[in-house]
Amino acid sequence: MGPDTDKTIFSSYVRKEGLFDEVFGKDGNVKSVYQKLLDLYGSRSIDDYVTLNNKAKSSFFNQGITFQVYGDKQSQEKIFPFDLFPRIIDPKEWEIIEKGAIQRSLALNHFLWDVYHDKKIVKDGIVPIELLSSSPNYLHQMMEVDPPSKIYNHISGTDIIKHSDGDYYVLEDNIRCPSGVSYVICNRTALKRALFGVFNHYKTHTVTDYAENLLNLLESVKPPGVDSPVCVVITPGMFNSAYYEHSYLAKAMGVELVEGRDLFVENDFVYMKTTQGPVRVDVVYRRIDDLFIDPMEFHPDSTLGVPGLFAAYRKGNVTLANAPGTGVADDKAIYTYVPDIIKYYLDEEPILKNVHTYHCSRPDELQYVLEHISELVIKPVDEAGGYGISIGNKLTKEEIEQVKVKLKANPRKFVAQPIMSLSVHPTYIDQKESFEQRHIDLRTYTVLGQDKQFVLKGGLTRVALQEGNLIVNSSQGGGSKDTWVLKQ
Amino acid sequence: MFYEYEIDYDTQNSYEKGLSEAFWQFMVIPEDNETQEVTYWHFENDLGERNSVSENGLGFKTVQVRSKQVIDHIKFNAHFKLKKKEINPFGFDLPLNLEDELQILNSIDFKVDHEPYLRKTSLTTLPEQHRDIFLFDSDKSIFENLTDLNYWTFDHIFFKVGVTNVDTPLAEIIEKRQGVCQDFTHLFCAIAKYNGVPCRYVSGYLHQGIGFFGDSQMHAWAEAYVPNVGWLGFDPTNNLLVNHNHIKVCHGKDYNDCAPLKGVVYTLGNNETKYSVLVRTAQEQQQQ
Numbered sequence: 001m002g003p004d005t006d007k008t009i010f011s012s013y014v015r016k017e018g019l020f021d022e023v024f025g026k027d028g029n030v031k032s033v034y035q036k037l038l039d040l041y042g043s044r045s046i047d048d049y050v051t052l053n054n055k056a057k058s059s060f061f062n063q064g065i066t067f068q069v070y071g072d073k074q075s076q077e078k079i080f081p082f083d084l085f086p087r088i089i090d091p092k093e094w095e096i097i098e099k100g101a102i103q104r105s106l107a108l109n110h111f112l113w114d115v116y117h118d119k120k121i122v123k124d125g126i127v128p129i130e131l132l133s134s135s136p137n138y139l140h141q142m143m144e145v146d147p148p149s150k151i152y153n154h155i156s157g158t159d160i161i162k163h164s165d166g167d168y169y170v171l172e173d174n175i176r177c178p179s180g181v182s183y184v185i186c187n188r189t190a191l192k193r194a195l196f197g198v199f200n201h202y203k204t205h206t207v208t209d210y211a212e213n214l215l216n217l218l219e220s221v222k223p224p225g226v227d228s229p230v231c232v233v234i235t236p237g238m239f240n241s242a243y244y245e246h247s248y249l250a251k252a253m254g255v256e257l258v259e260g261r262d263l264f265v266e267n268d269f270v271y272m273k274t275t276q277g278p279v280r281v282d283v284v285y286r287r288i289d290d291l292f293i294d295p296m297e298f299h300p301d302s303t304l305g306v307p308g309l310f311a312a313y314r315k316g317n318v319t320l321a322n323a324p325g326t327g328v329a330d331d332k333a334i335y336t337y338v339p340d341i342i343k344y345y346l347d348e349e350p351i352l353k354n355v356h357t358y359h360c361s362r363p364d365e366l367q368y369v370l371e372h373i374s375e376l377v378i379k380p381v382d383e384a385g386g387y388g389i390s391i392g393n394k395l396t397k398e399e400i401e402q403v404k405v406k407l408k409a410n411p412r413k414f415v416a417q418p419i420m421s422l423s424v425h426p427t428y429i430d431q432k433e434s435f436e437q438r439h440i441d442l443r444t445y446t447v448l449g450q451d452k453q454f455v456l457k458g459g460l461t462r463v464a465l466q467e468g469n470l471i472v473n474s475s476q477g478g479g480s481k482d483t484w485v486l487k488q
Numbered sequence: 489m490f491y492e493y494e495i496d497y498d499t500q501n502s503y504e505k506g507l508s509e510a511f512w513q514f515m516v517i518p519e520d521n522e523t524q525e526v527t528y529w530h531f532e533n534d535l536g537e538r539n540s541v542s543e544n545g546l547g548f549k550t551v552q553v554r555s556k557q558v559i560d561h562i563k564f565n566a567h568f569k570l571k572k573k574e575i576n577p578f579g580f581d582l583p584l585n586l587e588d589e590l591q592i593l594n595s596i597d598f599k600v601d602h603e604p605y606l607r608k609t610s611l612t613t614l615p616e617q618h619r620d621i622f623l624f625d626s627d628k629s630i631f632e633n634l635t636d637l638n639y640w641t642f643d644h645i646f647f648k649v650g651v652t653n654v655d656t657p658l659a660e661i662i663e664k665r666q667g668v669c670q671d672f673t674h675l676f677c678a679i680a681k682y683n684g685v686p687c688r689y690v691s692g693y694l695h696q697g698i699g700f701f702g703d704s705q706m707h708a709w710a711e712a713y714v715p716n717v718g719w720l721g722f723d724p725t726n727n728l729l730v731n732h733n734h735i736k737v738c739h740g741k742d743y744n745d746c747a748p749l750k751g752v753v754y755t756l757g758n759n760e761t762k763y764s765v766l767v768r769t770a771q772e773q774q775q776q
Contacts, residue, residue, distance in 0.1 A: 119600045129599055133607050140604045140741065141545025264511075266554055267540045295752050296513045297545045300744075307511035307752045308552055311542040 007046045010038075012434045013426060019437060020164045020423040022087060033088045033486060036201050046433060053084045053428060056190040063186065081479030082187060083427050084194060087440065087461040088202075088484045097160060097168060097444060098455045100352030103342060105156045105446040105453070108175060108329045110345035112152040115328060116142045126344055127337050130361070134412050135334075137176075137327025137382070139290065141297055145314055147323045149221045149450040154321040155214075156446045157181075160352065162423040169353045169420065171441065173338065175322060175330045177287045180460045180480075181445050182245035185210060185252075187482040188458070203487040205457035210445070211252030217449030218253075218283050221319050229282035229319075231255045232272060234263070236288050236304045246287050260288070265308030270318045283319045284309075290324045332381040332415050333359060355420055360411035369416040370407065373400050376416040377470075378407070389471060393419060422470055425481065427463050439464045441472050442483065457485040489574045491732050492770040495693055497566040498763060499749065503559075505757035510555045512751040515691070516566050516706075517541070517549040518735050528569035535562055546745060548738035570735060577729030580717050582631055589630050592715040593684050602686035602713060604741065611742040612678040612689075615659040624683040630714050634680065634722060641676045641724035654743055669708040670743050672724040676710045677742065686713040688739040690721065691746035695733040695767045705765055706748050711739060735767065 015021055015028070023034045030038050041049075060082060089097070114121050115138070121127050132138045157178025159171040188207050192199060215231065222229035235246035237259050250257035256272060263272055263281065271278035291298040294310040312318045328334065336357040339350045358365040358376070369376060373392045380388040390403050407414055424437035440463050445456040461481040462472035472478040497516045518526050531539035533553050540552045553564065584592075592598050599606065614621065622640055624633040648666040658678055661671045673689055680687035687710055694707035709723040709730060721730030740746045749761070 119603075122600045123597050125596065129596065129603060133603050139545075140607075140745075143604065261509075264554060265552075266538070268542050296511075296550075296750050300750060303752065303754075307513070308542065308554075310545055311550070311552075314543065314545065 007434070008043055009041060009046060009049055010426065010435060014436070016424075016437060018164065019421065020162060020166060021437060022162070022423050022425045022440070033090050037086075037088070037198065040198060040201065049084070049428065050433070052194045056084055056194040057082060059190050059193060060186065081463075081465060082190065083463065083479055083481050084191065085426060085428060085435070086191060086482040086484050087425055087442075088486065091486050091488045093168075094457070094485045096351060097442075098457075100168070100170075100350070101156070101158045101160075101444045101446045101455045102453055103346065103348065103351050104158060104170065104173065104338060105153055105175075105448055107338070107342040107345050108156070108173060109151060109153050109448060111341050112323070112326060112329050113150060114345075116325065117144060121341070121344055124344075126340050127334070130412075131331070131333050131337075132328060134361075135328050135331050135382075137290065137325065137331060139325035139328075141310065141314075142323070142325035146316075147221075148223055148316070148319045151221055151321075151448050151450075152323040152326050153329070154217065154221065154323075154448055156448075158352075158444045158446060159441055160444060161420060161441045164421040164423070167353060169355050170335075170338070171355060171420070172332060172335060173330045174443075175326045176289060177242075177322070178443070178445070179242040179245050179287075180443055180462075181210060181456065182248040183480050184445070184456065184458055184460050184483070185248075187460075187480060191482045202484065204484040205487060207456060207458035210456050211249055213454060214249070214285075214447060215253040215255070217447050217452065217454075218285055218319075218321055220450035220452065221321065222282050223316055223319055226282045230272075230279060231283040231285065232258050232263075232281050233285045234258050234260065234288055234306075236292070240287075242287065249285070255285075260303065260305045263306045263309070265306060265312050268308070268312045268315045268317050270306070270309060270312050281318060283321065285321050290327060293320070293324065327382075332357075332379055333361070333412075336415070355417045358416040360407055360414040360416065365416075366407065366411050369414075370404055373403055373416075375419060377419055378403055378414055378416050380413055381415055382413070391419065391470060419470070422464075422472075425461070425463065427465070427479070427481070429465070436467065438467070439470050439472065440481070458483045459485075491572045491574070493568075493570045493572060493695060493735060494768050494770065495566075495568040495570065495735065496766040497568075497748075498564075498765075499761065500561060500563045500763070501749075501751070501759060501761050502561040503753065503755050503757065503759045505755050506558055506560045507555065507753050507755045508558050510559070510562070510751065510753040510755075512553045512555075512562065512564070512749065513542075513544075514551040514553075514564060514566065514749055515544060515548060515738055515746060516748050517551065518568060518570055518692070518737055519548060521736065523573045523575055523732075524735060525571045526568055527571055528567075530567045532565045532567075533562055534564075535559060544738070544745075546738070546740060572732050572735065575731050577720075577731055580720075582629055582717070584629075584716055586626070586629055589715050590626075593630070598715070605686035605688045605713070606681055606684070607741065608678070608681055609742045609744070611658065611674050611744070612681060612687075613658065614678045614682045615657075615662070618659065618662050619682065621662065622679045624685075630685060630712075631717070631720070633683070634685065634712050634714070634720070635729075637676060637679055638722045638724050638729075639727050641672055641679075642727035645672055645675065645724075647672075647725060654747075669725040673708040673710050674742060676722060676724045680710070680712050687711070688719075689742045689746055690736055690739045691743075691748065692737045693735040693765060693767045694723075695735070695769065705763070706737070707734070708743070708746075709734060 153175040157174035233250040270281045292302040293305040297310040342350045360366045376392045378390040422439040425440045426435040427438040443460040461483045463479040464472045542550050651666040661667045677687040711719040
C-alpha cells in the first residue's frame with residue numbers, strides 16, 4: 001500500500017507530552033526558524049516528500065557514502081540513514097554552542113599540556129591522580145613532549161543534546177579521532193540537490209568549506225622550519241568503519257590518503273613512497289588510534305601504523321593531529337571534571353552544561369548506582385560509538401543483575417548518568433510512511449590551529465531511529481539530518 | 489677511578505621465507521649518566537643499510553635499520569667503549585627518619601611526580617593471591633626494606649634458563665620459583681610498587697665476575713626511588729646493589745619498554761633470533 005496522496009507532511013504527526021520538540025512549541029505553533037520551511041513544504045503530500053527523499057538517498061549510495069557496523073554477523077556496507085527534513089538552529093543558540101565548544105576544547109588542550117608536563121591540576125587536588133594512573137590512554141611516552149604550537153586536540157567532536165528543560169548539555173567529548181564530519185558535508189550536498197529552492201529563503205552558513213579550513217589549520221601546525229608542508233591522511237584501511245570519511249577528507253583537502261605501509265621513517269623523518277621516489281611528509285592527520293600508530297612504541301604486533309613514527313614525532317620532525325595521548329582527556333571519567341578544568345585553566349564559568357555523572361570508582365557513588373540502575377544510563381569509560389551502554393529503564397530484571405555484576409567486578413570502567421530526555425525532531429519513518437518524533441543530538445566539530453580556531457557552523461544531527469531510543473550513534477542504528485545554522 | 493669497558497652486541501636473525509621489507513630497532517646503546525660515558529660506538533649490519541641513531545619514547549637511544557631489499561637474514565653488530573666510575577653502593581646519607589619518609593611517599597606531589605613508575609603493568613602487578621608475599625616492615629627504612637626485598641627475591645627464585653619467557657605471568661614465576669633476570673626484576677618491581685615505592689625496570693650489560701648470573705646476554709635489574717636520595721639500583725638476580733659492573737642501557741615500566749630488539753617484518757614462515765653479548769675490561773682485552 002502506497003502512502004496516502006492527500007496526507008500532508010504533518011497531518012498525522014503526534015506530539016507527546018513531556019518531550020521537547022525542536023519544530024513545534026508547547027502550544028503547537030511552529031517555531032519561527034522553521035516557519036518558512038513549513039510554508040514552503042507543509043502543504044505538500046507525503047508522496048512528494050518520499051519521492052524527494054528517495055532521490056537524495058540514491059545519490060548517497062551512488063557516491064558510495066557508506067559505513068560498516070562492527071559485531072554484525074557479516075560485515076556489510078550500509079548507507080547512513082538520512083532524512084531530508086533539516087534541523088535548523090537559531091543564530092543566538094548557535095552562539096552559545098560555538099562559544100561553549102571552543103571554551104571546552106581550549107580548556108582540554110590546557111589540561112593535556114598540564115598532565116604531560118607539570119601536572120598542576122592533580123597536585124592542586126582538582127583531578128584525582130587515580131584517573132590518570134588507571135587510564136590506558138595516559139601515555140608515558142608523551143611526558144615532556146611539546147607538540148607543535150602546543151596543540152594536542154586539533155580536532156574535537158563534542159556531543160551536545162538539548163534536554164527537555166530547553167538547555168544544551170554536553171554528553172561527551174571526543175578528542176581522539178572523532179568521525180562523522182563527511183556526513184555533514186554530504187548531507188548538505190544532497191539537500192542542496194533535492195531542495196535547492198529552499199536555500200533562497202534561508203541564510204544558512206556553509207559547511208562545504210570544512211576540508212579547506214581544516215587543511216589550512218593543519219598546515220598552520222607544521223613542524224618548525226618547514227615552509228610549505230606536505231600533509232597526508234592516514235587510515236587503518238578499507239575495513240575501518242569510517243574509511244569513506246578518510247578518503248573523502250583526503251580528496252576534499254587535495255592530499256594523499258595513505259595506509260601505514262605507504263609511509264616509512266628514516267633518520268627520524270617520515271616519507272611517503274611515490275612512483276617518483278620518497279616525498280617527505282610534515283603533517284599527518286591520523287585516523288589510527290594511539291596504540292596502533294607505531295609498533296616500536298605501542299602495540300608491537302600492529303601493522304596498521306608506521307615503525308619509527310613516534311620517534312620522528314618526538315623529535316619534532318612531523319606533526320600528528322590529533323597528538324598521541326589525547327585519549328586521557330576524553331575518558332568519560334574525566335568528563336565529570338571538565339567544568340572544574342574550565343574554571344581552573346581559563347578562570348571562566350562553563351558555557352555549556354555537563355550532565356551529572358556518578359563515578360562507580362567511588363564506593364558511595366557505586367552504591368547509589370547499584371540501587372538506582374533503573375533510573376540511570378551506565379556507560380563504559382573508554383568505549384566510543386555507543387558500544388556497551390546500558391539504559392536502566394529499558395533493562396529486564398535479569399539484565400539489571402548482569403549489569404550489577406559487571407559494575408562490581410570493575411567499577412573504574414563505568415560511570416552512570418541520569419537518563420536525559422534528548423529533544424525530539426520530526427523525522428520521516430519509512431515503515432510508518434509518516435513523520436514521527438525521534439530523539440536527536442548534535443555533534444559539533446571544533447578545530448584548533450596556531451592562534452586560530454573554529455567550530456564548523458553546522459554539525460551532525462544524529463537521530464535515534466527506533467521510537468523512544470536514546471542512542472544516536474550510527475553504529476547503533478542511528479540516522480542523520482542536515483543541520484542548518486542561520487546567519488544573524 | 490675509572491673502569492674502561494669494551495662491549496660487543498652481536499645478533500643474527502634468520503627468516504625462513506625471506507622478507508621484502510623490514511624495520512628493526514635495537515636498544516643496546518649504554519646511556520650517558522653520572523657514572524658512565526660512552527666514548528666510542530660503531531654499528532654494522534651486513535645488509536649495507538644505514539644504521540640511524542634515534543630515541544625511543546622515554547628518551548633512550550636506539551639504532552634503527554630499515555631494509556628495502558629481499559633478504560633472508562640480518563646480522564647486526566654494535567661495538568662500544570665505555571668509561572665507568574667506581575660506585576659506592578652506600579655512598580649516600582640516609583637522612584630521614586621513618587615517619588618523614590612515609591610522609592613523602594604518601595604525599596600527593598610524590599605520587600604525581602612518580603606516577604609512571606608507580607603505575608602497574610601486566611608484568612609488574614602482584615597477583616591477588618600473592619599480595620602479601622612480601623610486605624614492607626614499617627619499623628625499617630625504605631632502603632632497608634628494599635635491601636631485604638632484594639635478598640628475598642634472590643632467595644625465592646631459582647635462576648634457571650628456559651623455564652620462562654618474556655610473556656610468563658608473574659603468578660607462574662612466583663609459584664614455580666624459577667626464572668631469569670627479567671623475572672627477578674619484574675617480581676622486585678611489582679612488590680616495591682605494591683608497597684608504594686616507585687620502581688623501574690633496567691636493561692643493561694653486566695660485566696661478569698665469578699659466580700654472577702647474567703650469562704652472555706643482556707642483563708636486567710631494578711631501580712627504586714628512595715625519598716630524598718633518588719633512584720638506587722638493585723640486582724635481585726645476584727643479590728647485589730648495582731656497582732661498576734652494571735652498565736645501564738635504558739629503563740622503563742617493564743621489559744616491554746626495554747626490549748633490546750624490536751622489529752616489524754613482513755613475512756610468512758618462521759624466524760630465528762640469536763644474539764650474544766661480550767663485556768670486557770680494557771685489562772682483560774690486553775690479556776687476550
